[in-house]
Amino acid sequence: MARSARHLTSLLRVSTRVRFAPAPTGFLHVGSARSALFNWLYARSTGGEMILRIEDTDAALRKPEFIDAIVKPLQTLGITWDEGPYYQSQRKQFHVEAVEQLVENGHAYFCNLTRDEADALAAEAGLPAGYHGWSRDKGIEDGPDCVVRFRTPDEGEVVINDLIRGEVRFQCSELEDFVIRRSDGSPTFLVANAVDDADMSITHVIRGEDLLNTTPKVMLLWEALDLDDKPEYAHLPLLVNEQRKKLSKRRDDVSLMDFLAQGYLPQAMVNHLALLGWGPPDEKEIRPIEEIIELFKLENVNKGSAFFDTVKLDHINGEYIRALPVDDFVSMAEPFVYAVDTEVPWEREQYRPEVFAFIAHEVQQRVNVMREIPNFIDWLFVDEVSYNERAWKKAMEKGKQVPEILDGIIERFTDVDWTAEALNGAVSAVGDELGARSQVPARVAITGTNAGIPMWDAVSMLDRDVVLRRLRKARSLL
């Protein structure tokens, strides 16, 4: 959008315009996804528009693959935008002009000090760390190692009426003369922020609380540049880890795509994210996005940080999985059981899709995350099962008359009709004869563990030889 369009659009400010403005850091962070979601919810619930703007003023962030890493996950989540993506790097000339304007009208000045030099000066002068306007009024000319700093007012205050937090006040005296143009000539995000939000007629800036402290600086620039109506601000509570620290790339699992790749459904992820910092008035947590849009109110967003709890996510995801039509579940399961780049516990050639499809409805009832699927079906596609240690101890070592039970089952299985009903009947008959529980030992011998899907339908699809071999092996280990 050209700058000249600014006046027109702001005159026509009929609806809310929000923007999601991530820095392209290589992948979409769940925290960023949450910010995007809340912007989107606000736009959709107010009939407004959402703009996607990539904040790549730092040259190091300007890589095409980084853009994809933002756009794709958003699309997957169903978070759509009405305009953009715009790139701050492509709007650089406007930011440069703004900086020039500020220098010209005395709101900014050149400074040739490095950070270290400025710190040394502060230490010498016995002042607290920070930049203390050393280069103000020194008549320093622009040069290769010069930055441009904004001259913050010596007194007065900046008041922000945050839609979530209420009034937040900053004393101008606490704000240092911050850099608005680097020595390589590139403007920093603070300038880009003010100029772009004005040009794009943004009415509401909704973002993480970690940016709250930068807001007064942008406000000051806004005024010094004589821009139009300021947007409203709303600072969202941060998403934190178990230690209550801001979710970080280094310590925590925060890649949205990684979560999706593990088999969290996009809708479940969105639902969960919406519940962090906000809750529906009627306390019904799991619900379609349309209802969330309808119920969403920015004023109802919390102030306190929220723990990104994957245990709760698992539960929500499980609900979404169970609500899926079986056919959808089966096709969505494919990447987790068969895709070439998937690690599965069986030889790829051994996998039989028709077997999985046959018992998929039972698996669907039991998984919370798609990646758990192989745990329920591995015994169907491997030659030999490995025994779950606890299950073996409990059912086989501590169980009553297990050798006799297995002997009985082996004998009957040798010539029983190979149908689920007959197999089940045979095992129960052995148990009845001996007055012992026969189902669990059979399960452990055949599947390797004591918990899982109802098994006889599935077993009937295995070869008699395979099943007998497993029973005999288990018997021999007792």
Add this chain to the structure above:
RNA sequence: GCCCCCAUCGUCCAGCGGCCUAGGACGCCUGCCUUUCACGCAGGUAACACGGGUUCGAAUCCCGUUGGGGGUGCCA
């Protein structure tokens, strides 16, 4: 250090001066259902950080303390 923000069950959310002997969800525990597990169902566990005000009345308003977090870059 300085600036800013925050504070209800372990966790997420409800509560916006009386409806609160604080509600829902996840987790955990118990029971029912079930020839395993899970689902489902019925129960249970567990919180207003502390201290002062204001008020007839405070989880809700104000102040302070404590605790937690964020920022403090020529990153955004």
